[in-house]
Amino acid sequence: xxxxxxxxxxxxxxxxxxxxxxxxxxxxxxxxxxxxxxxxxxxxxxxxxxxxxxxxxxxxxxxxxxxxxxxxxxxxxxxxxxxxxxxxxxxxxxxxxxxxxxxxxxxxxxxxxxxxxxxxxxxxxxxxxxxxxxxxxxxxxxxxxxxxxxxxxxxxxxxxxxxxxxxxxxxxxxxxxxxxxxxxxxxxxxxxxxxxxxxxxxxxxxxxxxxxxxxxxxxxxxxxxxxxxxxxxxxxxxxxxxxxxxxxxxxxxxxxxxxxxxxxxxxxxxxxxxxxxxxxxxxxxxxxxxxxxxxxxxxxxxxxxxxxxxxxxxxxxxxxxxxxxxxxxxxxxxxxxxxxxxxxxxxxxxxxxxxxxxxxxxxxxxxxxxxxxxxxxxxxxxxxxxxxxxxxxxxxxxxxxxxxxxxxxxxxxxxx
Ligand code: SF4
Numbered sequence: 001x002x003x004x005x006x007x008x009x010x011x012x013x014x015x016x017x018x019x020x021x022x023x024x025x026x027x028x029x030x031x032x033x034x035x036x037x038x039x040x041x042x043x044x045x046x047x048x049x050x051x052x053x054x055x056x057x058x059x060x061x062x063x064x065x066x067x068x069x070x071x072x073x074x075x076x077x078x079x080x081x082x083x084x085x086x087x088x089x090x091x092x093x094x095x096x097x098x099x100x101x102x103x104x105x106x107x108x109x110x111x112x113x114x115x116x117x118x119x120x121x122x123x124x125x126x127x128x129x130x131x132x133x134x135x136x137x138x139x140x141x142x143x144x145x146x147x148x149x150x151x152x153x154x155x156x157x158x159x160x161x162x163x164x165x166x167x168x169x170x171x172x173x174x175x176x177x178x179x180x181x182x183x184x185x186x187x188x189x190x191x192x193x194x195x196x197x198x199x200x201x202x203x204x205x206x207x208x209x210x211x212x213x214x215x216x217x218x219x220x221x222x223x224x225x226x227x228x229x230x231x232x233x234x235x236x237x238x239x240x241x242x243x244x245x246x247x248x249x250x251x252x253x254x255x256x257x258x259x260x261x262x263x264x265x266x267x268x269x270x271x272x273x274x275x276x277x278x279x280x281x282x283x284x285x286x287x288x289x290x291x292x293x294x295x296x297x298x299x300x301x302x303x304x305x306x307x308x309x310x311x312x313x314x315x316x317x318x319x320x321x322x323x324x325x326x327x328x329x330x331x332x333x334x335x336x337x338x339x340x341x342x343x344x345x346x347x348x349x350x351x352x353x354x355x356x357x358x359x360x361x362x363x364x365x366x367x368x369x370x371x372x373x374x375x376x377x378x379x380x381x382x383x384x385x386x387x388x389x390x391x392x393x394x395x396x397x398x399x400x401x402x403x404x405x406x407x408x409x410x411x412x413x414x415x416x
Contacts, residue, residue: 003035003054004126007047010038010168011069014061016222016263017091017114019170021061023160024115030123036166042073044080051084057125059118061091062101064186064368065407067414074105086125090114095190096368098138098145100414108132108139112148113176113191115159149192153177156198161206164213171220171263172206174198174244178224179233180267182293183303184331186369187224195233200240200247211253218256218284219248226260227270236270238278245282256284262360265289265329268315269307276322288324289360290315293331295348296341303334304371309348316357326357332388332401333364333378333408342380346387353396361388361401365408377408 006025010018022038025031035054039046042058050056058077060070074087089101090110098109108131110117117136124131132139136151156176162169177195181188210216223229230240249257259279260266268290276288292312294300300308312328319326330349332342349359364378380388391397400407 004033004122005035005037005050005054005056006059006122007042007050007056008036008038008059009042009061010040011066012040013066014063014091016170017061019162019168020159020173021090021114021118022163022166022168025119025122026163026165027160028119028123031119031126034122034126038166038168042077044077047077047081047085051081055086055125056084057086057088057122060087060089060106062089062093063091064093064096064411065365065404067093068410071104078105088121090118092186092190093368095148096186096373102138102140108137111136111138111146112151113154115154116152148190153192153194153196156196157202161198161203162210162214164209167214169210169214169216171222172198172203173222174203174229175223175225175233177233180225180306181304181371183371184293184334184364184367186367186373189369191224195228195231197230197240200244203244204247204251207248207251207254211251217253218258219254220258220261221264223264225267225270226264227266227275236272236275238275241275242278242282245279249282257282258285259283260289261285261287262289262327265291266315267291267307268312271315271318273318273322276318276324280322280324286323286325287327287358288319289327289329290319291329292316293329294334294337294341295345296337299334299337299341302336316352316355320356326352327360327398328352328357329360329362331362331364331378332380332384333405335364335372335375337364339381342384346384349388349391349397353391353394358395359391359397359399361391361397361399363401363404363408365404366412368411377412378405379408380405 086107088108089106094109095111101109120134121131131137132142161172175197177191178187179193230237295309316326366373366375
C-alpha cells in the first residue's frame with residue numbers, strides 16, 4: 001500500500017491546538033498507516049522529500065494574527081511544488097474566513113473544532129474520497145460554508161488532550177465553550193455558548209498517561225474561565241472545582257499544578273476569598289490571571305462584559321489578600337474608547353502596579369468571528385505608548401500590546 005504523509009506545522013504560536021488534533025489522529029485506528037511529522041519550522045526541502053515518498057497533506061492551524069506569515073509560506077510552497085501537495089487549514093481564522101484560505105492557495109478549510117473533521121478528512125485523503133462531504137470541511141467545489149455552532153460539538157471526554165505517541169503534550173483543556181459573549185472575543189463563535197467540561201476521571205487518566213509516557217511533572221489547564229470548571233459557565237461549582245484540584249494534585253509524578261494562571265484566565269465576579277483560599281491549598285501558581293479589560297464601566301457595558309470595574313478591583317484585592325499576584329488583562333483602544341478613557345485605563349495599570357499586581361496588556365484587534373470584527377483596529381497615542389513602555393521596562397506590564405497595534409491594522413486591511 002502506498003504510504004501517505006501528514007506534515008502538521010507545529011509553529012509555537014499555534015501549539016495549543018496541536019496536541020489535541022494530533023492526539024485525535026494518532027488514536028484513530030483507520031489512520032494507523034499515516035505517517036505524521038510535526039516540524040516547528042517547515043522547509044520546502046522537507047515537504048519535497050515527503051511528496052517523493054507518497055501523497056502528502058500539509059496542515060496549518062491558522063490564527064487570525066498569523067495569516068501574513070502563513071499565506072506567504074503557502075505562496076512559496078505552491079510556487080515550488082505546485083499542486084503536488086494538499087494544503088489544509090483549520091483554526092480560528094479558517095472557521096471565520098474559510099473562502100479566504102482557499103483564495104490564498106489552501107485546498108481545504110476545516111471549520112470549527114477539528115477533532116472530528118480532521119481525521120475524517122485524512123481518511124478521505126487516504127481513500128481517494130471527496131472530503132467536502134464532511135460537515136465542516138470546505139473546498140473549491142463547496143456550495144456553502146457552515147458556521148461552527150451548527151456543527152456537531154466535540155465531546156471532550158471522547159477525545160485525547162495529548163498526542164502521546166508523538167510526545168506532544170501541553171496544557172490540558174478542561175472546559176470548552178463560553179456562555180458570555182464579550183464583543184471583542186471570538187471564543188463564543190468558535191466553540192459555542194454551551195459549556196462542555198472534561199470530566200475529572202478522564203483528566204486524571206490522561207495526566208497519568210502523560211506522567212508515565214512523557215515524563216510530565218507539572219500541568220497547566222486551558223479554559224475560557226477556569227473558576228467555572230464543572231458547571232455551565234455562569235457560576236462557581238466549588239465542590240467540582242475542589243474535586244478536580246484534589247484529584248490532579250494527588251497524581252504521583254505531578255509535582256506542580258498551575259490553575260487560573262496563563263493560558264487560562266478567570267472572570268472577576270467568580271473570584272471570592274473562600275474559593276481562592278481553597279485553591280491556594282492545591283496550586284503552585286503565584287499569579288492569577290484576571291480579565292478586567294477596561295477601567296470604564298461604559299466600555300465594559302458596551303463590550304458585553306457583564307461585570308463592572310469595581311467588581312474587577314474587588315477581585316484583584318481578594319487575589320492579593322489570598323497570596324496571588326493578579327495578572328490583569330486589559331485591552332487598550334476598544335471601539336468607541338475616548339482618549340480620556342484610554343488614559344484612565346493606563347492610570348489604572350499604574351495603580352495596579354502600586355498594589356502589587358501586574359498588567360497583561362493588549363491592543364484591541366478586530367478578530368474575525370467576534371462581534372467587533374468590523375470595527376476599527378485599536379490605536380495608541382504617543383503618550384499612551386510611552387506610559388505603557390515605561391511599565392513594560394519595569395516588568396509591570398507583559399503581553400504583546402506593542403506588536404498588536406500593527407497586527408490589528410493588518411487584520412483590518414486584509415478584510416478589504
Ligand atoms: S472574553 Fe472570556 S468570558 Fe468573554 S466571551 Fe471570551 S471567553 Fe467568554
